[in-house]
Amino acid sequence: MKISIKSSDNIKKMRIAGRLAAEVLEMITPFVQPGISTGELDLMCFKYITEEQKAIPANIGYNGFENTICSSINSVICHGIPDNNKILKNGDILNIDVTVIKDGWHGDTSKMFMVGKCQPHNERLVRVTQECLYKAIEIVKPGIYLGDIGNAIQKHAEQNYYSVVEDYCGHGIGDVYHEEPQILHYGQPKTGLQVQEGMCFTIEPMINQGSKFNKVLSDGWTVETKDGRNSAQWEHTLAVTANGVEVLTRRSEENI
Numbered sequence: 110m111k112i113s114i115k116s117s118d119n120i121k122k123m124r125i126a127g128r129l130a131a132e133v134l135e136m137i138t139p140f141v142q143p144g145i146s147t148g149e150l151d152l153m154c155f156k157y158i159t160e161e162q163k164a165i166p167a168n169i170g171y172n173g174f175e176n177t178i179c180s181s182i183n184s185v186i187c188h189g190i191p192d193n194n195k196i197l198k199n200g201d202i203l204n205i206d207v208t209v210i211k212d213g214w215h216g217d218t219s220k221m222f223m224v225g226k227c228q229p230h231n232e233r234l235v236r237v238t239q240e241c242l243y244k245a246i247e248i249v250k251p252g253i254y255l256g257d258i259g260n261a262i263q264k265h266a267e268q269n270y271y272s273v274v275e276d277y278c279g280h281g282i283g284d285v286y287h288e289e290p291q292i293l294h295y296g297q298p299k300t301g302l303q304v305q306e307g308m309c310f311t312i313e314p315m316i317n318q319g320s321k322f323n324k325v326l327s328d329g330w331t332v333e334t335k336d337g338r339n340s341a342q343w344e345h346t347l348a349v350t351a352n353g354v355e356v357l358t359r360r361s362e363e364n365i
């Protein structure tokens with residue numbers, strides 16, 4: 110088991126890739142409106158990454174995935190496939206997850222969008238899931254345990270009567286898209302690996318309104334809640350610093 114420690118030169122490149130990934134989400138935000146299809150959003154992100162950023166959309170060709178973004182609506186937990194026939198409607202909640210490769214290094218991030226006016230129960234799910242991510246990021250520094258991260262997320266989710274998806278997790282990231290370690294979004298304090306300066310990983314909690322169980326649809330990708338209730342996810346790529354953490358995929362709307 111080998112966890113790579115990034116040099117400051119490596120992290121400089123991760124910072125650039127992370128910023129580009131964040132900028133894709135910033136670019137697409139005003140277009141996420143009732144009436145647009147997830148296929149159209151995907152094409153806009155593809156063009157922006159390849160033509161403006163001169164970067165590579167990491168999801169294309171990843172284990173046979175064919176698109177730039179994952180677009181996961183309502184009860185879809187993650188890995189939703191963009192589709193020109195899938196039109197966003199008022200009240201939908203949508204996750205867009207994008208990964209950019211620049212100069213060989215990856216930036217991976219996702220955010221939730223509330224399409225038009227959403228029901229309070231969906232707004233609350235989206236907000237609490239983002240709080241789960243922020244509470245986890247807040248505690249990251251050298252010496253903490255990966256179990257502390259999972260516990261911070263699980264505690265906040267369960268205090269709000271939600272469940273944590275266990276079958277998908279965060280991951281180390283660098284010149285490889287998904288590398289060790291796995292970052293579980295549940296766990297016990299002071300268990301698992303200890304975090305070290307120079308580690309880069311994602312935290313990307315998937316939080317369900319109902320039970321934690323999921324099913325993968327026959328397209329081989331789309332992961333949906335088993336009970337059909339809604340799910341939310343937010344993701345950032347992080348670099349562990351000497352005394353804390355740097356959020357490499359921070360958007361300008363965020364105070365973190």
Ligand code: MF3
Pocket residue numbers: 168169171172174178179188206207208217313344
């Ligand atoms: N970006 C996802 C993650 O957070 C992985 C998507 S893989 C894909 O790790 F093939 F579905 F795009």
Ligand code: CO
Pocket residue numbers: 206207208217218219313344
């Ligand atoms: Co992602």
Ligand code: CO
Pocket residue numbers: 217279280311313344
């Ligand atoms: Co990820």
